[in-house]
Amino acid sequence: MPVALFFRLYRRNFRRLFFFSSCLATGVAFLFAVESVLGAVRRSVGERSRELLAADLEVSSNRPFDAAANRVFDRFRKRGARIVPLTSFSSMLRPEDFGATPFLVSVKAVTAEYPLYGSLVTDPPHAPLGPGDCLVEDTAARQHGLAVGDAVLLGDARLRVSGLITAEPDKSMTRFSFAPGLIIAREAIDKTGLVRFGSRIRHRRLIALPRSADPAAASRAAEREIERTLDSPYIRVTAYADAEPTVSRVLKRVTGFFVVTALITLMLGAVGMGSSLTLFLNEQLPTIGMLRCLGVEPRAVAGLYHALCAAVGLQGAALGAAGGWLLGAVALEALKSGLGLTLPVELSLSPAAAAEALAVSTVVAVGVPFARVRAIAAIAPLTILRGKASTLPPRRRDTAILAILALAALYGFALLKSNSSELARGFAGGLVAAAALLAAASAAAVRAVERFAAKAPGLPFALRHGLLQLGRERARSRIFLFTLSAGFGLLGALDLVRLSLSEEILLGKADLVPDLFLVDIQKPQLQGVKELTRSFSRVEPEFSPLIRARLSHINGVAVRRRDSGAMTLEERSRQSFLLREYNLTYKDRLNGSETIVAGSFWRPGETASRISLEKGFSERMKVGLGDRLRFDIQGRPVEGTVDSIRTIDWMSMKPNFFVVIPRAVLEPAPQNFIASFRLADRGAFSDYQRALGRHFSNVSVIDLSKVLDSVQEILGTLLSALKGVAWFCVAVGLLVLAGTIALDRRARARRTALFKALGCPPARVAAVDAVSFAAIGLLTFAIGSLTALGLGRLIAGMLEIGFFVDFAAVGRTLAAALLFPTAVGVLANWRAYGAGVSKTLKFE
Amino acid sequence: MILKAEALTKDFPTPSGPLRILDGVSFSIDPGESVSITGPSGSGKSSLLGLLAGLDRPTSGRVLFKETSVSEMEETELCAWRRTSVGFVFQNFELVSSLTALENAALPLEILGRSAKEAAARAGEILAALGMGARSGHFPHELSGGEQQRTAIARAYIHEPEIIFADEPTGSLDEETARSVVDSLLGINRRIKTALVLVTHNPELARQLDRSLTIHGGKLA
């Protein structure tokens, strides 16, 4: 009999149960769509990052690779990897033209397979690169008056300029060399006679791994494998996923944002479903009372309704999986055509994903109304039949158990999705706390309205009865208020986080970010270069002194190369880090991109020897406030105490330094200058270059505009995706909320009919409802705004985004909350206002 | 004459063609007169009451209130008419669950535009007269059936309408309670002098009214 009953109940309430399922399904669908699209975006961005390195992986060393290294390369080759040797070094390039000034170039010797990703663009296109040829970076060629066909001398070799380089894939923004680039064929190295024992050479191997589903993970795994096998401090391995810190950092946050958004949509669905299911169960009370009187056991009744909830869950999973697949396909198509993602992305509905949909959906559908269904089982049938139980307050113990289970489930799920226990803990804890606060605030607000309305008989009819309705129909009002504030609060929070993220990505200020850099400015040239550059630049060019130094002592202990045999990998990497050459600068004022996070920065005019370190740098060095460092600047020691730690916003593209020392201390040291700026008019670039070359021929210009453009493009793609996702979430949220409000319309139709029978004109009944919903809207606005700010801050904190409070944005999102309940509530009841009284309320 | 039914017929559409449930019903009621309608179940009593009260429209024929045709009134006119001249008592009370007994009873006066304070004062008096003084602050779900129906009676009379329609007002109550509710109803009716049309199965109750109509198969017997 329960089985037959189940099917009868299911059929009779099919439409409403279907609505509950769709609430869940939207969340589930979104989660899966986000996952598939996210995968595609990540792969696409990965592809772009690979171009910045021209490989999946780069292994470089300042010594020739030994037998062990070659064995490792062979191993990778056997697995299907492609490996290209590169050799880089710096040298002077002399135009053969008598009287021309030689200039420093950064030489790269390549084979025909170079580059593995991206492409080398030359002018003329596909310029040949034979043993007697070379390619010169176009800016440098222009600056020094070199043209295709000219002869140049590099070491002992006489080479012909066969083309100019306009784009070079691995001129990555983080590890650019200061000198302009020159590309020669690998066979030409010997002729130059420059590669000898003792010369500063970087031997490099670019590796392209075989195609895999997750290239970023594959490249990291390969990175670890090589580091583990090659036990040498001279070798540095870079995976493309780490090569471009800005993009990968932003991508990590964006990924986090997407996951949080998906979870929020799922929760909106769960909240909507939970509220509507509660209203549904209240409506089911007469049926339940009847069943109990007919002798159906409490446990069977509870089982019946648990089963109904499970059916809702299963239905939601099926709908969600199908919808998610469709949504993902559509979104990907949009991304591909609209944003130019070039990637053969295959969408698949894996069994694992389907199982996950099933689990999530069913757990939510059964879990959320669990306590209420249990309360049904316990209630005395007579209470129901006499109409004394209009709502079912769940038992406290059940609610508590459920809250704990929800916390665990949320935590587990967030952990699974984000792979970060910290993120998961913050998310789960914050949400449960927010839910508790919201419930309390909703209850308090409803109680306050009731008190006010009951004690103010002077109010106009519609106002008085609207507020009374809100205050007295406590259970229903609380559910509405909770659902709406949670929903709108989440949407507001999402919007705030999105804005903060956009702000952080700095897309809006992109045209003020410097993209040209000057290096090797000598002290006597400083004034002249400044004046020349200022007349061309859009932003005030920033000049920074650069002093090369080595670290000689930490707290009095000499930094020396030790035998690396007994060292852990970490110790070895620290040692090679400490032994490298540092670029120091001096200044007495921070630039806009720096923030002191510990200690304090000195005042202008400081003469004491103090040191300010970048945060990440100090961590790698294992040096903190109060430690003493001694640097060796061309034989002269400079010792100082670390007394501040800074963070740097690298996206600002300002010249920044890990180590800063007061001006008075370093000013006498041997130094040159670097500068960053942006041309007011891009077209004036060659004029500028010619002017610079004429007066300051040793100064090189580095043009990062192309790299920056490509980064901006990637970030732009992500931002538009973010916006789309946020809007989707808003749409889903509004639909779910509308459904919840509309669900209450049977009860309201009856009440409307009664008021009309008593002679109240329909317009006034509508006014009563409108007041009641407008008040809910107003309270939602208030509670929801606070929720948005709180949750926004929480989510931003978890994603490590600087939280940027935009009250106007909160107001914009929540303004919808003001009108939305009224519009939906009145529209949903529209037919009842017009319908004849006897339709609903008749003499029996 | 305050209310007059003229050749009322009512058909309901069914899959097998229209079903006639009222067939040429005519009668009239004088001011202050109380009339019972009795008849077997399914004979059309409730349907007739619905037509008389303007809750439904006849297929043919008409209902006159004084000189106006209720059956031809616009919805707004009907509302105004019910607001000023009509009171209802339903079998299942139909109280607003979120209002107290006092607020429920005061509702028609508030709808008429009287101040809530004045309405509450009047509702207090009438509830006290019905023996409900101590319960006036309670919500419907805190009241017994008899108490709920007394509240509904107070609501029907509070604006002193010219005619009251009641469909089996004691149908949901036990005999004892029913009797006391009927006493309340008739007592207040006598005092306020309102015409009353009351559907009932209870012959004893029917006998207490001025006149009794019996309906059978959609026709007056």
Ligand SMILES: Nc1ncnc2c1ncn2[C@@H]1O[C@H](COP(=O)(O)OP(=O)(O)OP(=O)(O)O)[C@@H](O)[C@H]1O
């Ligand atoms: N909307 C409707 N559609 C079809 N038939 C209807 C409708 N309303 C009432 N009827 C039928 O009209 C007949 C009269 O119904 P009505 O409710 O007036 O009877 P009644 O005399 O009040 O009965 P009871 O004493 O049981 O309340 C019944 O046979 C009923 O089935």
Ligand SMILES: [Mg+2]
């Ligand atoms: Mg009837």
